[in-house]
Amino acid sequence: MAMTFLLACNSKKTEPVVESASVESSTEMTLTPEQQKAIGLTLDTITYRNLSTSLQANGKLELPPQNRAKVSILAGGIVKSIAVKEGEYVNEGQLLATLENMDLLQVQQDFLESNTNLVFLKAEFERQKELQKDNINAAKSVQSAENNYNSALVRQKTLEQKLKLYNINPQTLTAEKIRPSFTILSPITGHITRINISIGQFVDPNSMVFEIVDNRFLHIDLTIFEQDVHKVHVGQTLSFSDANDPMHTHTAKIFSINKSFEPNQQATIAHAKIMDVTETLLPGMFIQARINIDQNMISTLPDEAIISNGNEHYIFVVTAPDHFKEIQVRSGVSDMGFTEVIPLEELAKGSKVVVKGAYYLFSQLTKGEGEHHD
Numbered sequence: 001m002a003m004t005f006l007l008a009c010n011s012k013k014t015e016p017v018v019e020s021a022s023v024e025s026s027t028e029m030t031l032t033p034e035q036q037k038a039i040g041l042t043l044d045t046i047t048y049r050n051l052s053t054s055l056q057a058n059g060k061l062e063l064p065p066q067n068r069a070k071v072s073i074l075a076g077g078i079v080k081s082i083a084v085k086e087g088e089y090v091n092e093g094q095l096l097a098t099l100e101n102m103d104l105l106q107v108q109q110d111f112l113e114s115n116t117n118l119v120f121l122k123a124e125f126e127r128q129k130e131l132q133k134d135n136i137n138a139a140k141s142v143q144s145a146e147n148n149y150n151s152a153l154v155r156q157k158t159l160e161q162k163l164k165l166y167n168i169n170p171q172t173l174t175a176e177k178i179r180p181s182f183t184i185l186s187p188i189t190g191h192i193t194r195i196n197i198s199i200g201q202f203v204d205p206n207s208m209v210f211e212i213v214d215n216r217f218l219h220i221d222l223t224i225f226e227q228d229v230h231k232v233h234v235g236q237t238l239s240f241s242d243a244n245d246p247m248h249t250h251t252a253k254i255f256s257i258n259k260s261f262e263p264n265q266q267a268t269i270a271h272a273k274i275m276d277v278t279e280t281l282l283p284g285m286f287i288q289a290r291i292n293i294d295q296n297m298i299s300t301l302p303d304e305a306i307i308s309n310g311n312e313h314y315i316f317v318v319t320a321p322d323h324f325k326e327i328q329v330r331s332g333v334s335d336m337g338f339t340e341v342i343p344l345e346e347l348a349k350g351s352k353v354v355v356k357g358a359y360y361l362f363s364q365l366t367k368g369e370g371e372h373h374d
Contacts, residue, residue, distance in 0.1 A: 027326040028319070029364060036322070041357035043318060045350055046343075049300045051335045052292035055231055057270075059222040059240070061285045067217040068283075069188045071210040074165050077101035079201045080181060084210075088192050096184045096192075096210055099203065104166060108178045111159040111170060118156050121149040190214035218277050220252055222289055226266040231293050232257065238272060240289035242280070251275045254291070300338040305355040306331060307362045316354040316361050317347060324354060324361055 031041070077099030084096055128145040160170040166182035194211035197203055220240065224232050234254055241249045252272040261268055272289075274281065306329065307314045313331045316324045327347070332340030354361060 026365065028324065029361065030323050031361075032322060036357070039357045039360045041360075042355055043352040044302070044305075044355045046299045046301055046341060046347075046353060048297045049338055050295050050297055051300060051333050051338060051340060052295040053333050054290040054335065055228055055293050057222045057224060057228075057238075057289045057291055058243075059220045059272075059287050059289055061218050061281055061283055061287060062221050063213055063215070063283045064217055064219070067188065067190070067214040069186075069190070069210075069212040070208045071096065071184060071187060071212065072206055072208045073099070073184060073203060074205060075101055075103070075182075076203055076205045076207075077182065079197050079199055079203060082195065082197065082199065084192050084195070086192050086195055090186045090190065090192060090212065092186055092189045094186045096186055097197065098181050098183050100181045102180050104168075104182055105178060105180050107159065107162055107166075108168070108173060111156070111163055111173065112175060112178075114152065114156040114159055118149070118152045121145070121152045125149040184209060186210075186212060188212055188214055190216075213283060215279075215281065215283065216277055218274055218281055218283065219255075220272040220274065220287060220289065222254075222270040222272060222291070223262075223267050224257070224270050226261070229268060232270055232291060236291055236293070238289045238291040240287045243286045243288050245280075246288065248280075250278070250281070252289075298332065298340045299342065301341050301353060302355050303334065303337055303339050305353055305358055306339055306341060307358050309362075313341075314362065315341065315343070316358050318352040318354075326362070326365060 078101070079097060080100050081098045082096070083098075084090055084094075090096070125142075125145040125148070128142045132139060132142050163170045163173065167185055168182060190212045191214075192210060193213050195209070196207070197209045203209060222238075232254065234256060236254045238252050238254070239249045240252060241247070252274045254270050254272045256271045258269045258271075270291075301315065305315055307316075308331075313329050314326050315329055317327050319325045328344045330342040330344060332342065334340070
């Protein structure tokens, strides 16, 4: 039974109340254009979307060992300068600090003297070989010259490698370039996360002086329990968020799965590559993820278009201008604000469905049924 707008009887300014829908049966009703506008009713069609069932999993952001560096020094020294700050981005090979060690002077001197001696011994070896060809000397002299040359060559190569440990180029070292200082260079590209030295400090050999991380290669370690292992495989995508900031989501893809359970728990680890690493993602951060298990193109509607009444689900379809009919549907998987719907009666192709305002229509039908029962 139709109801009319209620109007105030006095001179006070009043707001109109939305007129109730005209209920024609237990499943059908009409709404005027004014009523539709008043309740914000909008229409759409059933559309096919790629929805997925998902598996909830917890995880942690990790870095591969090759993208995390703890920079140590093999020789001690006094810190003369520090070229970077914590949090700063550095490139591989960039100067981090300069240290001074007077023992380095002796290493450079020994290398240059070894080079000079090596040139002499090589020439002597070649001379002895030529003399042997002319039967002027004995083979023993050639062998002695060769041994002396080889011993000097080994010493020269050893000193060369020692200089490289100090980041000194042996090929360009000359007497004029001898210096007591050596540099520490960044072994990777990334951000400085820790500096363990100060100006003037003596640093012992093998001390860890810098820590660097390259967060571009962050990935997720997801805990997958035994009952879910068969559902997860390489190539699946997932969405995840920081456990403390669930509103900001990111995407990732599983690239490998461990082949054994973790100690003391019936779970394994799935590794996922993050599609777009942002500065807010940090190593060690705990995350919550939804792994997309199965993906199918299915008929869907926005969640708010579907009315649930107990175990039954309904939508409202436009059957004529301003005329709406309640249709029972079977609902399926839900994802990202959409739900699979299968109408239990055939609908015309392109049928318009109420996507906003469905609850109002349902309440009018329910009220109409109550009035008919009076």
